[in-house]
Amino acid sequence: MNATAKPAGNHERRAEVSSALARRLPAHAVLTAREDLFPYECDGLSAYRQTPLVAALPGTVEEAAEVLRVARETGTPVVARGSGTGLSGGALPLADGILLSMGKFNRILAIDPLARVARVQPGVRNVQITEAVAPLGLYYAPDPSSQIACSIGGNVAENAGGVHCLKYGLTVHNIQKVAALSIEGDALELGADALDAPGYDLLALMTGSEGLLALLTEVTVKLLPKPQVAQVVMASFTNVEAAVDAVAKVIGAGIVPAGLEMMDKMATAAVEDYVHAGYDLEAEAILLCESDGTPEEVAEEIAKITEVMREAGCTRFAVSGSEAERLKFWSGRKAAFPAVGRISPDYYCIDGSIPRGALAKVLRRIAELSKHYGLRCANVFHAGDGNLHPLILYDANVPGEFERTEEYAGNILELCIEVGGTITGEHGVGVEKIGQMCAQFNPAELAQFHAVKAAFDPPGLLNPGKAVPTLNRCAEYGAMRVQGGRLPHPDLPRF
Amino acid sequence: MADHFIPDLADRVKDHAARKAALRIRGGGTKDFHGARLEGETLDVAGYAGIVAYEPRELVLTVKAGTRIADIERALAAEGQMLAFEPPGFGEAATIGGTVACNLSGPRRPFAGAVRDFVLGTRIVNGKGEDLSFGGRVIKNVAGYDVSRLMAGAFGTLGVLTEISFKVLPRPPAEATLAFEMDEAGMIESVNRWSGQPLPLSATSWEAGVLRLRLTGASSAVAAARAKLGGTEIPDGTAYWDGLREQRLAFFAGEGPLWRLSVAQTAAPIALGPPQLIEWGGGLRWVRGAIEAARAREAAEKARGHATLFRGGDRAAGVFHPLAPALAKIHRRLKDAFDPAGILNPGRMDNF
Incomplete structure (x- = not known):
């Protein structure tokens, strides 16, 4: 396992940023020792690892705002993290960045049974909400398979789904309001206690924005009556x-x-x-x-x-x-x-989404590619809504096998685009699928995404480099595809 | 014409952007009454109409933005499906693009979702004249920011909608409308309590001491709910709900100002003077009559919501609820990000 090379001057930066944080946060809320940073090196996509410059664990909104202030004043990027169960590397730290853990924000603040809403902190685990409101005959509908561990903040960041989406919708359909901090230090309230809010639908924009627009500090979720x-x-x-x-x-x-x-x-x-x-x-x-x-x-x-x-x-x-x-x-x-983890040393989960009409074709092609790459592939599939989860089985200890797996995965994602689908239905782009974003969107569309980010985050310090590729990166990606489609992410750590 | 429509539209937008000359986007023109100022040369998009793709078994429909709502509903009904957000048209000529741009959802909204909840993808021409596509034709899609849903309620100020994909739903087989005599506070309590129970509710409306409740679903479920809830079944239910969605009920007749207060569903009765019609399980309160803008806004805020001067009245004080300064700053930058020359429907959303 390689980490990316650390930029020169990393020690001085670490000292500067951590002492700025230490001046504003309680001592236990700033971690700099390598062994303390280890748990934050990766999220659920453990093939990608990186030690952050420093980790900050604020306990209050005021402390979180202080972390963002330090980031702003020192020009340091910030990666927010919930439970770290994400499958696309969205919470992968940056070598020169602050890893901001929202783990202490783990309280359910209010439950209103008549209005059928709960106000929760972003670190609350998905299943905790349903457990807390079950005695009232209510539940929170989105149920990603990681629901016992994943945080609601992460669910909003990724617009998480689950097995009940076709009928009950994604996270975006099941939240009413969020509170967030902008990198500029403003407290934002997006959405409303009413069924709509004045102005542009910034709540929709925030949902699934993978931590690139603002830092979530509170979520108001909708609760549904539990089916009998x-x-x-x-x-x-x-x-x-x-x-x-x-x-x-x-x-x-x-x-x-x-x-x-x-x-x-x-x-x-x-x-x-x-x-x-x-x-x-x-x-x-x-x-x-x-x-x-x-x-x-x-x-x-x-x-x-x-x-x-x-x-x-x-x-x-x-x-x-x-x-x-x-x-x-x-x-x-x-x-x-x-279960698949038991029959193979490693597996790689794909998250493409396609029109169901193309399913038979896509599954046939996945089987052909399986032979071509000499890698087994098990398919589980949210059949109702067209979201595929092929699981490629590989062994990271066999030289070259991870590279072949990534290439196989990349081919499947491009196939999803070809049949009118998308590279990610619910896991997000993160670092993992950033190359394929270049295949799904043209340069003007990507530029529009960057402009959206700049409207929220003018200095570009929130989770930079994730979710939306730079145009330069796409030029490289395109060139590589032309040269035979090898290694979509040359600058990322690999086995 | 259709083949050239988008490139021609893009060229026209580019030309206007270069000259900083405003464009007023217009579909059927049925929502001209809504929103703040109408400025600029008309950009007619009603001609770009038709269904691009409809796969009933995928629950996905893609249409050109100039398609009339009536045409879409006819095509869906033929397959036993519907747009679940029950789009109000406010006229025969109403187009789907206008409905999305104005963020209009009908009586089913609190139970099924708003127009933005059913938007899967959009194709737009932004203020730079770029033809862009976001989202797609699949139910689940998290690649890139959700620019498609952002277009719902942006009143065309961020881009000209050209094509839109929706999730559609099967039309439930059974429907019944019940009426109850109830005062306002009792109604708010009751509809919220019922909304928290597994009942097939699909609309509520209260005016002049009468609550109407629509049940839709499997016939057995509707029958069971009817038995449980009591009330009086009214025979002309469908006509009533159509009248409500299109604002053809007597409550909406005449030219007086109409305020729209979107508030917390459980908010206590709001005393403002003029008569009110309350739908969306308490969340949407229509106020029929002249009230001072400041008073409407203060009352809405107290009820944890916002007030819009939906129709008529003195539009000088602004039509929409003012934004918090931090949000207004982001709105301004977003507007610049999509329409740097400020030519798309300028002023339609007051400041944007």
């Missing part, structure tokens, strides 16, 4: 095309399922070995289709889903008969990442 009943259908198919067709037919029948997930044979084998839920190991594709709502609604929907699955030619079929069985059916899908 949920049931899941599990159906097996002997080929992927038939499963894809069944998905289209479910939607075509006027049903918006609460969840609609697909696993291919390799993913199924991996998860069955891990959770023993009784998945059909003969099937080429398994669909999990959930209905939730009132008992009447669910009974009506499950009957329709059953009919559609049968017509689409499923070979095995089961409806969960109890809550325990429903959770068992889901257990494998929810554990897909760790």
Whole structure:
């Protein structure tokens, strides 16, 4: 594992910035020792690592504002971090930057059951909100698979999704207001306690902005009434095309399922070995289709889903008969990442999103590329909304295998763009997919993104270099693609 | 004409940018009453109309911005689908571009989401005459900043909308409208309490002591909710909700000023004098009559919201709720980032 080379004068910078921070924050809130910085070296994308110049752990909004002031006065970049579960390197520190951990902002500030909102600090974990409001018959809908660990601030930064997005929306649909600090020191309130706010929709812009626009300090989330009943259908198919067709037919029948997930044979084998839920190991594709709502609604929907699955030619079929069985059916899908982790030393998760009509084509091509690169690939897929998660299996200790994996991944992402999709459905661009941004957007569009950033962050100190590539970088990326598509990120650390 | 439309439009914008000459973007012209000033030479976009792509089984629709809402709704209805934000048109000629630009959502908004919640992607020509695409035609997409949703409610001041992709939804099979006699405070309490329960609510409206409640969903769910909630079922429900969304109800008749107070759904009754119609589960309070702008704004702020002079009245004091200084600064810079010459609908949003 290499870290990027440290710029000259790093010691002096560290001393300057950390002493400026130490003057304004409690002693325990500033970390400079290498062993203290180690936990902040990477987020969920651990292939990329970097030691920050210094880490700051403010405990109050005032202290967070002081960190930004030091950043501004010393011209030091700032990378904000929540729980560090992000999968695109969005919270990867910068060698010459402050790593600002929001971990101490972990309190639920207010719950208003009548208004169905909760005001929380950004470090609160996603699942904590649902746990806190469950006694009121409410819940917070977005449920990324990392929900027991990921923070709501990170969810806003990435516009996190989950398995229930098709029906209940992404983070952007489930938050009402945020408080944030600008790099200039202004306290911003974006969105409102009302259903809309005057002026431009800056809340939409802030959601999914990967920490490049402002520092979140508070989030007001919407809470929904917990559905009374949920049931899941599990159906097996002997080929992927038939499963894809069944998905289209479910939607075509006027049903918006609460969840609609697909696993291919390799993913199924991996998860069955891990959770023993009784998945059909003969099937080429398994669909999990959930209905939730009132008992009447669910009974009506499950009957329709059953009919559609049968017509689409499923070979095995089961409806969960109890809550325990429903959770068992889901257990494998929810554990897909760790399950794949057990059958391979390393895996690389992709997050492309495509129009569902192109799914069969894309899966075929992924299989061809798998042969070409000599790397196995297990597919799990948010089938309802077109968000693919191919998991490429590799071994980081085999020389060259990570490079081949990245190249394979890059090819899949470009394929997603080619069929009218996107390089990231819910994990964000971060450092990981910054090269492919050049394929998805043209220079004028990228320049517009940079201008948006400059409107919020004129000195360009908030998480610079992430999410939106510079035009120079794209010129290099383009040149490389022409020369045979090797190594999309030459200047980034690799195995 | 269609093939040349965007390049021609881009050239015209470039030319105006070079001369710093204002352009007034116009679709069907049905929202001319809304917003602050109308300035500049008309840039007619109504001619750029038609469905670009519609995949009912993907729940995704892409249209040219000049497409009439009525045409879109007809195409969706043929497939048993709908725009769930129930766009108000305010006239036959209303286009989807105008509705998005003005951020208009109908009675279903608190239960299904606003226009911005259903925008998946936009193609725009910015104030530099650049043809740009953001977002896309997929449900989930986090590549780049969400410029598409930013366009909803920007009144054309950041770019000329040319194409828009939406998430569409199946039209629920059953609908019923119930009426309850209720005072204002009781209504606010009731609709918020019901909104926190698993009921198939899709609209609320209260005026003159009567609450109307719309239920939409699976027929069994609507029947069960009807039994649970009580009230009196009214037979002409659909006509009422159409009248509300298009502001054709008697409450909206005449030329007097119409204030729109968007406030916290649970905010207590706001005493201002003129009659009110309250929809969106308490969140949207229409006030029909002349009130001083300062008073409307103060009352809205107290109710944790904002006030807009939606129609008529004295527009000199500004139409929209003033922004906090820190936000106004970012708005100014965003406007400059998209339209440095300041030629796109200048003044339509008061200062932008």
